[in-house]
Amino acid sequence: MALLLLGLAATAHGQPAPPAPADPSAGIKGRRLAALATATAACHWVGFRYFDRAWYEGQRTDHIRWIYDWSGETYLNLDKGAHFMAGVAMAEGLGTALVWSGVEPLPAALVGTAASWAFLLEIEMRDAYYDQWGFSVPDFTANTVGAALPLLHQLVPRTRAIRAKFSYHPSSLYLDRQQRRQRNLPHTGHLIDDYEGMTFWLSVSPTELLPTWCSSWPAWANLACGYGAHGLHGDNVKSKGPNKRYPELPDAQPEVFLGLDLNTRPWPPHGRAGRWAHGGLQWLHLPSPAVRVTPSWGFYLLYM
Secondary structure (H helix, E strand, O other), X not given: OHHHHHHHHHHHOOOOOOOOOOOOOOOOOHHHHHHHHHHHHHHHHHHHHHHHHHOOOOOEOOOOOEEOOOOOOOOOXXXXXXXXXXXXXXHHHHHHHHHHOOOOHHHHHHHHHHHHXXXXXXXXXXXXXXXXXXXXXXXXXXXXXXXXXXXXXXXXXXHHHEEEEEEEOOOHHHHOHHHHHHOOOOOOOOHHHOHHHEEEEEEEOXXXXXOOOOOOOOOOEEEEEEEEEEOOOOOOOOOOOOOOOOOOOOOOEEXXXXXXXXXXXXXXXOHHHHHHHHHHHOOEOOOEEEEEEEOOOEEEEEEO
């Protein structure tokens, strides 16, 4: 669910470079702050309209249904990657927008983290009262860690060398969903639940993390570790274990990748459109060489 919120972060202009301090002489820019508040309220309304249509169709209960799904039997914990990414994206996007509105960087980061955490908690509380969902403690943990990362970047600048990124290619579970549904085969009804097509990455810039030791490392080349899965059994059904939806099919398997990642931060953008494009690229793992280390070895000249 959380991947809809990644769009907000494209306005962050590709930070994690330190945001420019607000101009003390200018103070809060009222019009910008009002525009930000309006846009945030609109995104909140549109987002929940989508959530209501996509998920909240089950039986509502009168008590919280607690879930401790640490084993990841449904999505092999890829959904936790989406929750983490959403927390990072909202906190960083809102924090940068607040600096644009005249707020000092540290208070902006604090507000961004708090607002991101509160919004994702609101989603989790809506889940909590539906028998099909429930309040997932692991999801809430991923939300919290993700929302806190931009604040950590502000407090400890060296950690800006570590970026959360995302890559996606539509899986057959989603592309062939109509035919699969008719044949009672695994399928995914909503693009936002197509976890089989998603890979979540942690991308590290050696020249930023260890500038003394890695001074000769090319600034455009990051090292990346990715996590994905194949063989999932569809949306919101168990894909492994004794209670999986399709017992005749093998368990889904996690995939771990090691590879390179293109770091576009050293290339400064030009113009407003260039800044938007540059900011959006910071969230994407662009096609790069990678090695799959589990469940079996494999080499990709360009992993999407």
